[in-house]
Amino acid sequence: MKVLVTGGAGFIGSHILTRLLADNYEVVCLDNFDPYYDPLTKRKNIEPFLSSSYFSLIEGDINDPSLLMSAMEGCDYVFHEAAQAGVRISVEDPMKPHMVNASGTLAVLEAAVKCGVKKVVNASSSSVYGTVRYLPFDEDHPTIPVSPYGVSKLAAEHYCRVFSELYGLNTISLRYFTVYGPRMRPDLAISIFTRAALDNKPIQIFGDGTKTRDFTYIDDVVDANIRAIKKGSGVYNIGGGHHISILDLAHEIINVNDSSSAIEYYPPVKGDAEHTYAETKKAQCELGWKANTSIYDGLKKYASWVRE
Numbered sequence: 425m426k427v428l429v430t431g432g433a434g435f436i437g438s439h440i441l442t443r444l445l446a447d448n449y450e451v452v453c454l455d456n457f458d459p460y461y462d463p464l465t466k467r468k469n470i471e472p473f474l475s476s477s478y479f480s481l482i483e484g485d486i487n488d489p490s491l492l493m494s495a496m497e498g499c500d501y502v503f504h505e506a507a508q509a510g511v512r513i514s515v516e517d518p519m520k521p522h523m524v525n526a527s528g529t530l531a532v533l534e535a536a537v538k539c540g541v542k543k544v545v546n547a548s549s550s551s552v553y554g555t556v557r558y559l560p561f562d563e564d565h566p567t568i569p570v571s572p573y574g575v576s577k578l579a580a581e582h583y584c585r586v587f588s589e590l591y592g593l594n595t596i597s598l599r600y601f602t603v604y605g606p607r608m609r610p611d612l613a614i615s616i617f618t619r620a621a622l623d624n625k626p627i628q629i630f631g632d633g634t635k636t637r638d639f640t641y642i643d644d645v646v647d648a649n650i651r652a653i654k655k656g657s658g659v660y661n662i663g664g665g666h667h668i669s670i671l672d673l674a675h676e677i678i679n680v681n682d683s684s685s686a687i688e689y690y691p692p693v694k695g696d697a698e699h700t701y702a703e704t705k706k707a708q709c710e711l712g713w714k715a716n717t718s719i720y721d722g723l724k725k726y727a728s729w730v731r732e
């Protein structure tokens with residue numbers, strides 16, 4: 425079985441690759457090593473795979489149709505992880521997330537139809553919900569994104585749906601709720617807070633810390649992706665079920681790391697959603713998926729990885 429992982433050198437993509445190689449899939453990784461954060465980190469993420477005869481790396485952009493076709497040739501499944509991630513950067517530069525996340529996903533879907541791919545598993549985001557009408561979010565909750573990033577991920581989901589309806593391409597979109605764990609992106613709160621806590625430096629909170637987030641451990645996200653190859657279509661929430669405030673998260677990280685960090689408050693940032701909280705019954709019923717890692721265990725595992 426041959427599989428393409430777009431964005432395979434990134435945080436989530438590289439974990440999916442680890443699992444696929446362990447399961448003896450032949451895998452292709454397509455990544456342009458975008459400099460949004462240090463490309464060397466991404467090179468390190470995939471370093472362990474380079475010696476495997478089951479692994480091949482294609483460096484380039486998902487918006488390059490001929491490169492995409494050659495990466496996808498002979499592939500049964502596609503895990504589409506490549507994106508311009510990050511809510512805050514999308515407020516500063518809305519065009520880039522549109523080009524990568526909306527246009528790029530369209531390019532991936534077009535190539536998938538041409539290459540006869542059996543299913544595309546699309547990485548979506550809790551950011552599609554945006555404005556809260558009720559909590560927790562189920563998949564029928566209105567989607568009113570509050571950032572250009574959220575809009576671009578919602579557009580990608582709709583392209584997936586339309587490609588299923590018009591061209592018979594099997595697609596599934598997994599709405600991840602803030603993913604964390606080893607190799608996580610350096611721009612996310614758990615990463616920034618943990619590094620500050622380990623150095624006993626102040627933890628900086630933007631706003632008053634009452635915004636809440638549902639955090640999902642990376643192993644649970646990989647598990648959802650593997651299940652999504654065989655089961656499900658449409659959209660599914662993939663959330664850890666830990667609905668905690670940013671302030672409580674900071675305290676938990678201070679405790680887990682036995683740190684003496686103080687907490688400092690800064691003005692809130694535009695584009696950040698007020699709350700995210702996943703109802704995951706649909707994923708439980710249709711994919712047989714449920715998050716297994718508690719926030720406490722996940723934070724401990726992550727902190728010990730950072731220390732190493």
Ligand SMILES: NC(=O)c1ccc[n+]([C@@H]2O[C@H](COP(=O)([O-])OP(=O)(O)OC[C@H]3O[C@@H](n4cnc5c(N)ncnc54)[C@H](O)[C@@H]3O)[C@@H](O)[C@H]2O)c1
Nearest residue numbers: 431434435436456457458485486506507547549600602603
């Ligand atoms: N990490 C989270 O908390 C989170 C939450 C919700 C959704 N997501 C989604 O999950 C997916 C993976 O996120 P991540 O956290 O691993 O991000 P990441 O930035 O670590 O990984 C994305 C990868 O895509 C690559 N990439 C970017 N633009 C590309 C292009 N034009 N062509 C080819 N490759 C390109 C990057 O170089 C990077 O390696 C993304 O679709 C993201 O929107 C992530």
